[in-house]
Amino acid sequence: MTTNELHLSKGSTANAQYTLDIDPKRAGWAHSSLRIVELPPGGTHLFTTGDSEWIVLPLQGGCTVRTEGQEFQILGRESVFSGVSDFVYVPRDAQAQIASGAGGRFALAGAKCERRLPARYGPAPEVPVEDRGSGTSARQVRNFASAAAFDCDKLIAVEVITPGGNWSSYPPHKHDEHRPGEESELEEIYYFEIDGPNGIGYQRVFPSREGGTDVLAEVRSGDAVLVPDGWHGPSIAQPGHDMYYLNVMAGPGEMREWRICFHPDHTEGYR
Numbered sequence: 001m002t003t004n005e006l007h008l009s010k011g012s013t014a015n016a017q018y019t020l021d022i023d024p025k026r027a028g029w030a031h032s033s034l035r036i037v038e039l040p041p042g043g044t045h046l047f048t049t050g051d052s053e054w055i056v057l058p059l060q061g062g063c064t065v066r067t068e069g070q071e072f073q074i075l076g077r078e079s080v081f082s083g084v085s086d087f088v089y090v091p092r093d094a095q096a097q098i099a100s101g102a103g104g105r106f107a108l109a110g111a112k113c114e115r116r117l118p119a120r121y122g123p124a125p126e127v128p129v130e131d132r133g134s135g136t137s138a139r140q141v142r143n144f145a146s147a148a149a150f151d152c153d154k155l156i157a158v159e160v161i162t163p164g165g166n167w168s169s170y171p172p173h174k175h176d177e178h179r180p181g182e183e184s185e186l187e188e189i190y191y192f193e194i195d196g197p198n199g200i201g202y203q204r205v206f207p208s209r210e211g212g213t214d215v216l217a218e219v220r221s222g223d224a225v226l227v228p229d230g231w232h233g234p235s236i237a238q239p240g241h242d243m244y245y246l247n248v249m250a251g252p253g254e255m256r257e258w259r260i261c262f263h264p265d266h267t268e269g270y271r
Contacts, residue, residue, distance in 0.1 A: 029187045033109070040103045
């Protein structure tokens with residue numbers, strides 16, 4: 001793929017239902033998906049899950065999710081920078097309705113899967129929050145659907161807040177090979193939001209193999225970067241503008257696990 005196919009600027013994948021719509025066909029891979037739906041006050045959105053499991057995650061606002069004969073109230077949040085949100089898991093082969101009295105923006109993080117797990121609610125207080133790195137590589141990781149924190153069949157999803165001027169996704173790392181106990185094969189989507197008007201960030205992906213992915217993208221709120229393979233990082237936040245990204249991952253492995261390999265030239269003094 002070219003850089004233009006891997007760096008998806010805001011609106012470039014929009015359609016009548018979603019402001020961002022990345023499915024495996026659009027990404028050119030087999031597993032990971034991400035959609036963003038914006039609802040006006042009193043708005044609703046009905047979707048069918050098909051062969052994928054999904055998590056409904058508020059980016060701004062709250063909502064009600066109805067699925068499998070159950071109704072889940074999501075309190076949500078003012079923005080991705082205001083704190084952790086609660087969320088709802090919706091299984092494959094189901095219908096779901098999102099309804100929002102006040103309106104808002106909601107991410108649907110998805111992955112093709114085999115097992116049909118029950119619909120359920122993820123409370124915000126139970127989301128593990130990790131301070132990772134130090135100094136100018138310090139960032140906050142919200143492990144709401146990490147492999148260790150929340151049960152899914154294939155889907156792995158986390159949020160990261162990078163303070164203005166800092167680097168995250170550092171040292172550069174990769175997860176594009178199946179090496180039992182050392183590295184898992186995962187496709188990954190980065191979805192970005194930048195705090196404040198006119199804020200920017202930068203995302204680097206570079207080859208781990210001959211002819212592999214090579215991207216240096218200037219990202220703004222609403223942009224996404226696809227990582228089918230390769231070393232990824234750093235993710236760089238403009239000074240004075242905190243940067244948020246949502247990572248959505250899935251792969252072919254029998255085990256749902258996040259195992260990464262750090263680039264050997266960038267590891268001294270960092271983790």
